Amino acid sequence: MKQVTFWYDFASTYSYLAALRVEEVASRHDVEVIWQPFLLGPIFGAQGWTDSPFNIYEAKGKYMWRDMARLAEEQGLLFKRPETFPQNSLLAGRIACLGKGEGWGADFTRAVYTAQFGEGRGISAPEDLAPLLTGLGLDPADVLARATSPDGKLALRHGTDAAIAAGVFGAPSFTTEDGELFWGSDRLEQAVAWAATHGG
Template sequence: MPTLDFWYDFASTYSYLSAMRIGRAAAACGVTVRYRPFLLGPIFAAQGWTTSPFNLLPAKGAHMWRDMERLCARARLPFRRPDPFPQNSVLAARLALVGLDEGWGERFTETVFAAEFGRGLDISSRETLGGLLRPLGLDPEDTIERALARSNKERLRIQTARAQETGIFGAPSFVTEGGELFWGDDRLDQALEWAVAELQSRR
């Protein structure tokens, strides 16, 4: 099956849209998705940015929030602007890495995005994340401690460095097996089509 890497930061608004539909869209195309949580902060910092460009450029930010309202309404997804924005997504990303190893990472990813942008919850909070882990049948304290292990922290650092080396500059981003990079939720369908076409061209 063709594969597609889904690079996302839990603080990313448009990653919410992709996370809530990529599973169904990929299954319909016969594409295997590899979830790649990472952190945009270090990538922004390398460009001299101290926060999201949506905060640095007020007009762009205002458009983004209105765009999210329209797109979520069209997709029939709940939407609530989290405060503060962007959220600190480090612990959520570390948890997702653990979950992807253990088979619950994809569900956790959807759950976190829905809590953050569907209900406006603070995903930097251990209490919030613990409440999201329990319905998955996980012990919050034990799972969070495993996510905070030095080796797992290093994994996230390496994953973020790999994203930067791949040329990723924003989220969501999608990378095909052949290295083709697509940026933005509005490019998800094209990325899936490209992944399929790549495999067919190699046959």
């Protein structure tokens, strides 16, 4: 089965739109989705940004929130702008890495994005994420302990290193087995179609 890798950071607004439809699009093309969390922070930092470019460039930020609202409506998704943006995505990213290896990474990811950008809720703190884990039938204390263990931390670091090696510079991104890179929720359909017809 052909594969597409979906690279995402929980601080990324447009990744919400991608996360909530990537499986449906991929299944239409018989393509398997590899859900790969990473952190944008080190990548943005290397470009000299210490905040989201949507906060640094005010016009772009104002536009992004309106664009998100329109696109979420088109996609039939809830949308509510959280008070804080961007939120610290470190813990959620570590948990998603753990879930990736245990088969619940995609479900957790959709739950976090929906909480954050569908309902405007916080996703940075353990108490924000515990109810989402419970909702998936997981034991929050156990998951949080393992996700923040040395191995848990290393998994997200490896994800970020792999993103950098793949040329990823923003989120969401998609890569195919023949090394093509696609950036943005807008490119999801094109990336999946490419994955279905090239390499692998």
